[in-house]
Amino acid sequence: MKNIFLLFIALISFTVVFAQKTELKYNLETGREYIQEMTTESKIQQHIMGMDMEINNTMVMEVGYKVVNQDGRYYDMEVRYISMLMDMETPYGRNSLNSETADANDPGSMMLARITNIPFEMRMRDDGKVTEIKNMDAIFNSLMEGMGDINNPEMMQLNAQLQQQFSEQALKSQVESFAKIYPDKPVAVGDQWESTMEMVSMMPMNVKNVYQFMGEKDGFYHIQGISEINSTDMPADASGMNMTMDMAGNQSFSFLIDKTTGWISEAAIIQDIGGDITAQNPMDGESFSFTMNMSSIVTIKGR
Template sequence: MKKSLTLLMLFISINSYAQTARLELNLKKDSTYNITINADMDIDQLINGLHQIVKTTISGTTAHKVIAIKDTLYEMEVIYKKLGMHMEFGGKVIEFSSDLKSEDLISKFVRSMINKPFGIVMSRRGKIVEVKNIDSLFAGVIKDFPPISDAQVAQVIAQMKQSFGEKSIKGNLQETFVIFPKVPLAVKGNWTTVNATEAAAISLTTKTTYTLNAIADKYYDVSGTAVITSDKVPAFKKSGVYLIRLMQPSGRYTARMKIDKTTGWVTESQITKDISATAQIKKTEAGPIELSYPMKILMKFTGAN
């Protein structure tokens, strides 16, 4: 009896590991898939021997409607349904949100971006192939802000495009999605992806090793560990009255997520990211670097469908 029970348990164990799964997106035309992100980010800047801490909380919800399916590609219409940020540094608080009725310029600008569609093309493996029509996010902004000059609006648009430009959005969206393996995997199987990201004043490469931890009734349990390295020398970007860039970024991150077995959509995710870099600041493009200091960024964010 004991021998039979032992053999049965061994058979069940072997069978569960032998089970394979093809992880990929299986989305339906005219269906809409949502993602809500909440991120806490602490930036520690060591300037002239003093630590300056910036604490930021970012939240947002995006809706992705599949408008066409072409071979292995999904064409989607994406809208921001909600955007917000809370920042604390040096005893000051900056806050803006699409939900706030505040008349400050940034909140008004963010509210103007809500429900304005832009396009993305994504492969069945979860890779963002293209981001399109980003200028639609900023269409009509000038007429929406009659109290300020056209030049002031243009300046705000230029700064906002650093966070919501084509490259930034492509990089941020790609971090939300898993790039799936090319072949079916068994439980405990793993695969590796390499992704380049260029956003604002930073350019980096992330090499991630994913593991299929378990196959549940309704979802796949997947984890990932990544090594972050410098990609190329980034250009200086405008930040207030200064120009800034982050040099030689490096770090790691870990991720744990649930992936819907039917759609391949990430329904839950928890990610911790730790990055170190050197910030360089100058006043003009042709001018010398006036300040250089180390910076550490710790980010924890959760995502849900």
């Protein structure tokens, strides 16, 4: 009887410990700047007009998020790009840009340097949802400085692309893609939750995420999961042509979270997307189709 009683107590204790729930959210300190370094390594393979083309791209971006005010669940932040590095290898050669080594003989690096350390405002909820971004005009105007005659057709197209890339909605979706990872209620180890989001960029996508709380790992909270990705049609003004995309893919991800602040300490995101794209010139109605496959690995280090 005594052994049965002890076993009963042990089972109760195990159940209580296993069922303990954790509230996952951001708990940031006003006045502190949090840093994220994001490295994206991507490979794009295209088959177009009977030819195969491969593009390898590496981008390293360091961003600072300074908390200037907290209003209930919301954080008001001053965000700045600290540094940016891009390295692209194509069949036509290699091009490297670095905001920290820019000079007058390197207009591409100068363009990156012009948008560093120009703050814009962002309001983020404690689950990572971005509700507002303001003052992006200062970055966009600085980006366009020294880029030649803005009435030139090529410059007008570039202007339209940059306006979309640095729009409020595009920035919201970019930040939320790695920041909006928390559930709307406390969770136990093994619990799952879902979210959907629309990625607004040069290639817009709908993303359905499934997250799972794995408990603790190396002194951090551990979240992992998978995503389903499907394309939506590309806006005509983003490319100068009417684009129709039929692309799909998936991604897997793993996040290590600081237990006190909720800030991402380390993350890895692996993504594969492929499919067909049809482009039609609005001037003459001619169109062509090509296949494209994209694979990328994103790593994040925070402090």
